[in-house]
Structures are given as C-alpha cells and as structure tokens.
Amino acid sequence: MTKASLEAALNEILTERYVSNDPNVAIAYVRDTGIFEGFPPEEVVRPGSAEEVSEILKVANAERKPVVIRGGGSTYTGSCVPLMEGTILMDLTRLDDVVEIDEGARSITVQAGINWGKMMTILRQRGYTPGMTGPGSGWTATVGGSASVASTGGGRAKFGGICDQILGLQVVLPTGEIIRTGSRVNPYAKAFCRYGLGPDMTGLFLGDHGIFGVKTEVTMRIHPLAKSVVHFEYAFRSEEKAIETFAELGKVNELATSINFYDADYVSYSARRPGYAHLSGVEGEVLGTITAQSEKLALAQKEVFDEIARKHGGEELEPKRAKHAYENTFFPYNTYFWMRRDSGIYLCLANQNSADSLPRVIRGYRDFLKAHRDVVDKYFEYQGITVQTYMRHITMSARRYLPWKFDMDPEARRIAMDFWTKEIDFFIRNGAVHYWIGKIVGDRLYILVSKEYHEFLKRVKRALDPNGILNPGLFLL
Amino acid sequence: MAKLKNLEKYKEMVYTCLRCGSCRDLWDPKENVYGTCPIREHTGGFDVYFMRGKLMLARKALEGVIEPSEDMAKYIYLCSTCGNCEAHCRISQTSPGKVDREKTKLDQIKVIEAFRADLVDLGLALPRHKAFADSISKNHNPYGEPHDARLAWMPEGFEMPEGDPEIIYFVGCTSAYRRTELAKATVDVLRKAGVPFKIMHPDEWCCGSPLLRTGQRGLAEEVAGHNLDAIRRSGIGTVVTSCAGCYRTLKLDYKDLFGDLGFEVKHISEVVNDLIGEGRLKLKRPLAMKATYHDPCHLGRHCDYYDPPRELIAKLKGVEFVEMPRTRSGAWCCGSGGGMKSAFGELAIEIATDRLKEAKEVGAEYLLSCCPFCKHNFLDAKRAMGSDLEIYDLIELVSQAT
Numbered sequence: 001m002t003k004a005s006l007e008a009a010l011n012e013i014l015t016e017r018y019v020s021n022d023p024n025v026a027i028a029y030v031r032d033t034g035i036f037e038g039f040p041p042e043e044v045v046r047p048g049s050a051e052e053v054s055e056i057l058k059v060a061n062a063e064r065k066p067v068v069i070r071g072g073g074s075t076y077t078g079s080c081v082p083l084m085e086g087t088i089l090m091d092l093t094r095l096d097d098v099v100e101i102d103e104g105a106r107s108i109t110v111q112a113g114i115n116w117g118k119m120m121t122i123l124r125q126r127g128y129t130p131g132m133t134g135p136g137s138g139w140t141a142t143v144g145g146s147a148s149v150a151s152t153g154g155g156r157a158k159f160g161g162i163c164d165q166i167l168g169l170q171v172v173l174p175t176g177e178i179i180r181t182g183s184r185v186n187p188y189a190k191a192f193c194r195y196g197l198g199p200d201m202t203g204l205f206l207g208d209h210g211i212f213g214v215k216t217e218v219t220m221r222i223h224p225l226a227k228s229v230v231h232f233e234y235a236f237r238s239e240e241k242a243i244e245t246f247a248e249l250g251k252v253n254e255l256a257t258s259i260n261f262y263d264a265d266y267v268s269y270s271a272r273r274p275g276y277a278h279l280s281g282v283e284g285e286v287l288g289t290i291t292a293q294s295e296k297l298a299l300a301q302k303e304v305f306d307e308i309a310r311k312h313g314g315e316e317l318e319p320k321r322a323k324h325a326y327e328n329t330f331f332p333y334n335t336y337f338w339m340r341r342d343s344g345i346y347l348c349l350a351n352q353n354s355a356d357s358l359p360r361v362i363r364g365y366r367d368f369l370k371a372h373r374d375v376v377d378k379y380f381e382y383q384g385i386t387v388q389t390y391m392r393h394i395t396m397s398a399r400r401y402l403p404w405k406f407d408m409d410p411e412a413r414r415i416a417m418d419f420w421t422k423e424i425d426f427f428i429r430n431g432a433v434h435y436w437i438g439k440i441v442g443d444r445l446y447i448l449v450s451k452e453y454h455e456f457l458k459r460v461k462r463a464l465d466p467n468g469i470l471n472p473g474l475f476l477l
Numbered sequence: 478m479a480k481l482k483n484l485e486k487y488k489e490m491v492y493t494c495l496r497c498g499s500c501r502d503l504w505d506p507k508e509n510v511y512g513t514c515p516i517r518e519h520t521g522g523f524d525v526y527f528m529r530g531k532l533m534l535a536r537k538a539l540e541g542v543i544e545p546s547e548d549m550a551k552y553i554y555l556c557s558t559c560g561n562c563e564a565h566c567r568i569s570q571t572s573p574g575k576v577d578r579e580k581t582k583l584d585q586i587k588v589i590e591a592f593r594a595d596l597v598d599l600g601l602a603l604p605r606h607k608a609f610a611d612s613i614s615k616n617h618n619p620y621g622e623p624h625d626a627r628l629a630w631m632p633e634g635f636e637m638p639e640g641d642p643e644i645i646y647f648v649g650c651t652s653a654y655r656r657t658e659l660a661k662a663t664v665d666v667l668r669k670a671g672v673p674f675k676i677m678h679p680d681e682w683c684c685g686s687p688l689l690r691t692g693q694r695g696l697a698e699e700v701a702g703h704n705l706d707a708i709r710r711s712g713i714g715t716v717v718t719s720c721a722g723c724y725r726t727l728k729l730d731y732k733d734l735f736g737d738l739g740f741e742v743k744h745i746s747e748v749v750n751d752l753i754g755e756g757r758l759k760l761k762r763p764l765a766m767k768a769t770y771h772d773p774c775h776l777g778r779h780c781d782y783y784d785p786p787r788e789l790i791a792k793l794k795g796v797e798f799v800e801m802p803r804t805r806s807g808a809w810c811c812g813s814g815g816g817m818k819s820a821f822g823e824l825a826i827e828i829a830t831d832r833l834k835e836a837k838e839v840g841a842e843y844l845l846s847c848c849p850f851c852k853h854n855f856l857d858a859k860r861a862m863g864s865d866l867e868i869y870d871l872i873e874l875v876s877q878a879t
Binding site for chain 1: 497525
C-alpha cells in the first residue's frame with residue numbers, strides 16, 4: 001500500500017477531517033511534556049469511536065504499520081511519542097464523553113480520552129468523586145492515558161492509584177476485536193467489579209502503556225463527595241521523627257485521603273518564602289487531608305493522627321498548605337516543573353506502603369545528588385528540576401525538566417538525559433517502582449528485569465499483537 | 478532556513494511551553510472555563526490547531542527542522558487570538574521567582590502575532606488579509622468602502638451638544654460601515670448626556686487592529702501613527718470607543734508601538750456608567766428582557782475589562798441578567814477575531830453558533846456584547862441557525878433606555 005492509498009483507507013474510516021499526513025501536523029507530536037524527542041508520525045488520526053479504532057487497527061495490521069497510542073500527551077517519559085519513522089499516531093482525545101454514571105453500581109464509565117478535569121467537573125455536579133481524583137497533570141491528562149501508565153494522584157493514601165479504582169475497560173485489541181473486561185462482560189450485569197470471570201483480564205491492560213490494546217472506555221468506582229474535610233499539618237524539629245510519623249500514619253492510611261512528607265530541604269525552602277517564616281528551624285513536616293461523611297468521624301480520625309504525631313514530637317500547625325493542596329485537586333503544571341533545585345524532596349503516601357527503607361533512600365539520594373553536583377548546579381540551577389518521590393510500596397520517580405535555555409541546547413539536553421538516566425538507575429536499584437515508565441524508564445528497567453519475565457511479556461505481546469504494531473519500542477519490545 | 482526575525486525575539490517564550498495541553502480542553506469551574514480552544518473544537522482538532530501544537534511548530538521552524546510554507550501559514554492563521562489559552566495556561570500563570578518572569582512568561586498572542594509578521598515578510602500572508610490591507614491602504618478601512626462615506630451613518634440634523642469637545646469618539650471601521658447602529662446609538666447617548674464630542678473625520682483611519690492581528694505590521698504602524706498624531710493634535714485628553722478591537726489597539730498596541738500616549742482610552746460602557754453616576758444621563762425607559770452578556774476577547778481577556786458592562790446592565794431597569802457558564806476570562810470566543818472572519822468566514826460563524834446555543838441554554842432572550850465585530854458575527858450565526866435570539870450591543874440598549 002502506498003502512502004496515498006493508506007491515506008485513502010484512513011480517510012474512508014474517519015473522513016479527511018480527522019486524518020492528516022501534513023508535516024506541520026505531524027511535527028507537533030514528537031514530544032510529550034518531557035525532553036525526550038521521537039520521530040514525526042507519518043499519519044495522525046483522531047478516531048471518534050471504538051469501531052473507528054478497530055478499523056484503523058485492521059488497516060495497520062494489513063500494512064504492518066506501527067501505531068502509537070496517545071491520550072493527553074501529558075507523560076514525560078516518552079510513552080506516547082513515535083519511537084521510529086513511518087508510524088500512525090492515534091490521538092484519542094476525541095473520545096471525551098461520560099458514557100454513564102451508575103449510582104446503583106457506584107461506578108462511572110467514561111470514554112478513554114476524557115481528561116480528569118472534565119470528568120471530575122461532571123462527577124462533582126452529581127455529588128460524586130472517584131477515590132483517586134487524578135494525577136497532578138489531571139487538567140489535561142486523560143483517564144485512559146492514566147490507566148495506561150498506572151498513574152496515581154489525589155486521594156492516593158486511602159484509595160491507591162487509578163488501577164485500584166478501575167472496574168473494567170473497553171479495549172480494542174491490536175487485531176481489531178472490541179472486548180470488554182470486568183463484570184460488564186456479562187451482558188446482564190452492571191459495571192461494579194473486575195472479577196467473577198476467572199482471571200482478572202482488566203489488569204492485563206493497566207499500566208500496559210497501550211502495548212496490549214487501545215482502551216476506549218474506562219469504568220471506575222465512585223464515592224459520595226465528603227461531607228466533612230479536615231486537614232492536618234505537623235512540624236518536627238527532627239527529620240527522622242517526621243519520617244517515623246509518616247511511616248506510622250501509613251499504617252492507618254485508610255483514615256486519610258492524602259498523607260505527605262516534606263524533608264528538611266523542602267521545609268527550609270518553604271521557610272524562605274513569604275508567609276512561611278514560622279517554618280524556620282523545622283526539619284520535617286507531615287501533612288494531609290482527612291475526608292469523611294460526618295464531622296464527628298473526620299475529627300475522630302484526625303485524633304488518631306494527632307496522637308501519633310504528638311508521640312513523635314510533632315507540633316500542630318495551621319494546615320495552610322494541606323488545605324491548598326486539597327482545594328487545588330490538580331497542581332498547576334508549573335508547581336511541578338518550576339520547582340527550584342534546592343526545593344528538596346517530598347513524598348506522597350499511597351496505600352499498602354512500607355516506609356522502612358525511606359531514611360536510607362533519602363540519604364542515598366542526597367549522596368547521589370552531591371556526587372553529581374556539577375551537573376545539577378549547571379543545568380538545573382534555576383528551574384525545571386523536580387524530584388518527586390511517590391511512594392507506593394515504594395513508588396518513586398524522579399522527573400527531569402530542563403529550563404528553556406537548556407532545552408534549546410542539544411548538548412545540554414544530552415547531558416541532562418544522561419544524568420536523568422543515572423538517577424532512574426539509582427531509584428530502580430533502591431527499590432523504586434515507577435508508575436510512568438515510557439521509553440526513558442522502561443529501557444533502564446528492562447535491563448534489570450529477569451529474562452524470564454521479559455520473555456513472558458514478549459509471549460503475551462505476540463499472542464495479542466502478532467504483527468507488533470502497537471506502541472513498538474516500549475519495554476524493549 | 479528562512480529568517481524568522483520577529484519570532485526569534487520570542488524564542489524563550491516558545492521554549493517555555495511544556496506542552497501540558499491546558500490550551501487544548503481545560504475544564505475548571507473556578508475559572509469558568511469549559512474547553513479552551515474554539516478552533517480545536519471546530520476542526521480536526523490536531524495539536525497544531527491549538528496553542529501547544531502551534532508553539533511546537535514555532536519551535537521547529539526556529540530550529541530549521543521545518544520550513545515556512547503556505548500550509549504552515551494556514552495553521553498559524555487558524556487562531557482567533559482570543560487568548561483563552563493564555564488566560565488559563567498552567568505554565569504562564571506563575572513562573573519561578575529567580576528567572577526573569579517577563580522574559581519567559583508565555584504570551585501566546587504575542588508569539589502568534591510575531592510568527593504571522595514573519596510569514597507576511599516571507600510573502601505567506603493569506604490573500605484575504607492582503608486584500609483588506611490593500612483596502613486600508615487605499616480607503617483607510619478594511620471593507621473597501623470609500624473614506625468619504627465614513628460618516629454616512631450620522632443621523633441627519635444631529636445636534637451636537639454645545640461646548641468644547643470633552644472627548645473624541647473613535648468610531649472604528651465596523652461601526653462606521655457595517656454595524657452603524659452602534660455608532661448611531663453611541664452619539665445618541667452622548668447627545669442625551671450633553672457630552673460635546675469630536676469625531677476625527679477625515680483624520681480617523683482604521684485603528685490598525687486587523688493589520689496587527691494578522692502580522693501586517695508595517696502598514697499597521699503607519700495608520701496607528703497617523704491616528705496618534707491626529708488625536709494628539711486635537712489636544713483632547715480622552716478617546717472613547719464603542720469597539721472592543723479599537724479599544725484594545727488604542728490602549729495596548731499604540732502604547733507598545735509608541736510609548737506613553739498622553740491621553741486616556743475609555744470604552745463607552747465605562748463612560749456611560751460615569752455619566753449615569755454623575756446624573757448627566759437618565760435611564761427613563763424600562764426594558765423587559767432576559768439577557769446575557771458575552772465578554773469580547775479584546776475587552777475581557779486582553780484588557781481585563783469585565784465589570785463595567787455588567788455594572789451597566791445592572792443599572793438598566795427591566796433587564797433580568799443571567800450569566801453563561803463560560804464567562805469573564807473563560808468566555809468562549811465569538812470566532813471572528815485575529816483575521817478569522819475574513820479568511821475563514823464559515824468557521825468563524827460555526828464557532829459563533831456555540832455562543833448562541835449557550836445563551837439559549839441559560840434562558841436568555843437577548844445576547845449582549847460590547848463589540849461590533851462580535852455582534853456582526855453573532856448576527857451571521859443567528860441567520861445560519863435560524864435562531865430567535867436577539868443580538869444587541871449594550872450601547873443600543875442604553876440608547877433605548879434613555
């Protein structure tokens with residue numbers, strides 16, 4: 001099939017409006033939000049239904065054309081950019097409707113390309129919230145994309161990440177078949193759980209970065225909006241005591257929607273900002289939010305936390321920052337991207353965590369930064385660096401953003417990528433489990449993963465995607 | 478590689494974009510924003526139709542990876558420069574303290590206009606834009622109308638209040654030739670308030686807005702310079718417009734081009750509020766309507782001018798006011814700005830239908846605005862849809878009520 005006939009076949013499925021091979025269109029898809037740069041796709045398509053996705057995949061299979069799946073493009077690890085020439089890039093953001101809010105089944109079904117901001121707005125108007133209320137990038141990140149990268153975010157302490165919330169999917173398999181997973185496979189059942197069908201096939205597609213299929217619908221658990229919200233913020237004169245508190249609160253994580261830890265550097269950075277002078281001399285903070293269906297319940301839960309914090313010498317502060325974080329469900333991107341080099345480490349706790357190794361990892365990471373001080377100081381001096389350490393038994397990810405002045409310089413980008421790679425290695429070797437993997441983390445991770453596991457992954461991939469068309473190049477596949 | 482000298486000046490801004498996509502489809506009830514880019518919503522919606530993609534295109538053009546072309550120009554001109562993306566950009570809202578904020582703060586409209594200026598220099602201006610520039614050059618208006626007829630709308634026997642002119646009424650081309658009811662209503666209100674005013678004819682030329690918005694800077698500076706000289710020569714300290722585009726251009730662009738203006742620029746809604754407050758203008762006749770208000774981009778997002786029209790509406794007796802969900806900084810563009818109406822007329826009307834539907838959904842019978850260009854496009858959309866919504870400029874209601 002020539003380029004012209006491929007274009008004609010895609011036009012036949014989608015109409016010319018939603019198909020383009022214009023280089024001006026393609027060039028916009030060479031990056032996600034990170035510094036990794038891929039190739040311009042040969043074709044860009046924007047399907048509006050699972051059926052259209054299916055037809056496109058059938059054409060791609062017939063032509064052995066690689067297909068790159070993209071949601072909001074909000075990742076930063078190169079998970080949704082073409083890793084080779086000659087690809088079809090499938091932009092799923094036309095699939096952006098709420099399909100159903102089933103109050104009886106306590107679930108919401110959305111098209112995969114809806115962003116969290118839109119879904120949350122509609123859901124809140126109905127008096128509900130999903131447990132995990134979306135990643136920091138949720139203004140623009142899609143729900144399907146978040147499922148593909150196993151994202152986490154607000155509410156994580158109590159509810160876990162998005163994969164813990166998902167009850168079922170509609171997936172277009174690489175060969176074009178449209179399937180459902182979860183209880184709705186039974187045409188008489190509601191979408192309320194993932195099980196009852198033998199093995200949990202939903203999990204196969206969660207965190208898969210789209211290599212096993214194209215998610216077109218996502219069903220998630222919903223909860224009534226909290227009737228009472230209480231914030232807590234404890235200051236410690238010793239970082240170790242703050243970590244001990246953080247770890248102990250983690251054991252009763254079901255009591256709070258968010259539990260965060262700020263290290264000594266982070267607090268010191270905050271103390272230099274207007275309005276935070278009271279943090280001077282504080283070496284660590286633990287803060288977060290408790291939500292409940294009554295004030296009595298919320299206060300009772302907070303009392304449990306207060307007691308733990310007091311035991312470790314914590315002083316209660318006015319919970320300004322905890323309140324701010326809760327009320328700004330999605331962080332403006334810049335609070336991530338523009339954090340200062342010296343802004344320190346913060347940890348966000350998710351359920352079923354273990355904080356035992358935290359002090360060792362934090363110490364190790366500081367040593368690592370010291371060992372690379374020349375690069376850090378030169379390239380990440382002003383802006384663009386963030387060190388976010390998410391913990392989910394333990395989940396960690398370091399993010400590297402270059403400020404504009406270095407992103408313009410290819411040599412600076414090369415040095416930054418090299419440094420970032422070393423940083424990823426550090427975290428992997430210290431037990432970190434990343435949730436955004438993509439090309440950047442995946443290439444490092446799969447060097448270390450057992451050959452047997454990688455072979456197993458390849459076998460599943462071959463079974464589902466015999467021509468290897470979906471998102472080739474990820475996970476060293 | 479073609480030299481993109483204007484865009485080069487904004488290179489740092491171009492690279493500041495982290496492609497988060499808030500310019501694509503942001504939903505944030507706190508900011509009254511439900512969707513960000515009208516062009517994206519009414520096209521194939523590829524990234525290049527909204528700001529993230531346009532900035533990526535700018536970056537790659539600056540890097541010489543892709544050459545400017547007619548196709549590239551089409552994508553850069555497919556933008557009404559409404560500023561919704563800029564107003565809600567998650568990067569430009571706050572920048573780090575240590576970095577020069579002004580240097581890296583993303584001003585999407587400036588970047589697009591600079592890019593367009595380069596495209597014009599490279600001979601890639603759109604034919605429809607070149608045509609109105611030719612008309613401005615010959616006739617001092619973009620509509621191909623004779624300059625002599627610029628005041629043809631003036632009511633016969635109009636009696637100017639006595640006294641030295643307190644203000645200049647800068648009529649603007651759209652009110653002078655296409656939506657003359659705005660000009661008539663404006664002079665009627667000023668007459669009723671007893672405000673002596675001056676119209677600069679024959680020295681009032683196009684303000685330059687359509688030229689600046691489409692990157693045709695050379696001629697824009699020429700007409701702006703002419704108007705500025707005429708205003709300064711008059712010695713009058715206040716220029717009043719009934720057009721959002723003229724207001725933005727006189728207030729912001731003239732200042733950018735020439736520095737301190739030496740006179741004030743006011744929108745008629747602000748002036749009317751003052752006249753009512755001072756007791757010079759009486760609201761005698763009650764109206765009977767349920768109305769909503771559309772913030773013109775050039776007034777609202779571009780000039781942060783949201784309250785005076787609403788304060789004025791609140792003063793009008795018999796007007797039940799209702800807001801649309803997408804209001805103030807989240808207002809959905811009418812679709813006609815930034816050269817869209819002339820180059821992509823059907824698309825502009827299609828976008829305007831969104832606003833008419835939104836007005837109907839909140840139960841409004843009247844859709845009010847403060848811009849002849851918005852009104853013009855809304856009327857086209859009304860015809861296209863067969864809508865029964867009444868489309869009025871706020872000054873027309875004031876004229877009826879006084």
